[in-house]
Amino acid sequence: MKDVYVFLPQPGNTRAMLAVSALARAMKEMDKVAILRCVWRQGQANVLIGVLTPNLSDKENVVSFSAVAFL
Numbered sequence: 393m394k395d396v397y398v399f400l401p402q403p404g405n406t407r408a409m410l411a412v413s414a415l416a417r418a419m420k421e422m423d424k425v426a427i428l429r430c431v432w433r434q435g436q437a438n439v440l441i442g443v444l445t446p447n448l449s450d451k452e453n454v455v456s457f458s459a460v461a462f463l
Contacts, residue, residue, distance in 0.1 A: 395458075395459045396456055396457065396458045396459075397456065397457045397459075398447070398454055398455075398456050398457075399412065399444075399454060399455050399456070399457060400412070400452075400454055412453065412454060412455065413452075413453040415446075415455060416446035416447065416448055416453040416454060416455050417446070417448065417453055419444075419445070419446040419455070420446040420448055425443050425444060425445050425446075426443070426444040427441070427442075427443055427444075428441075428442060428443075428444055428457075429441055430442055430457060430459075440457075440459040441459070441460055442457050442458050442459040442460055443457070443458045443460060444456070444457050445458065
């Protein structure tokens with residue numbers, strides 16, 4: 393694997409916090425991950441293929457994106 397990014401909701405945005413938490417909890421409950429294509433903004437031309445995994449804790453529920461190498 394290459395880089396790992398943690399996707400956090402915007403601080404103070406309750407709807408975003410609930411959405412990210414619900415996604416992470418559902419993925420964990422169903423024992424699922426997501427394979428996705430990530431395109432960054434603001435001039436970054438890279439397109440990454442990766443795996444989105446849930447990370448649950450007592451403090452917060454987030455999702456992590458792990459970029460994978462592909463040919």
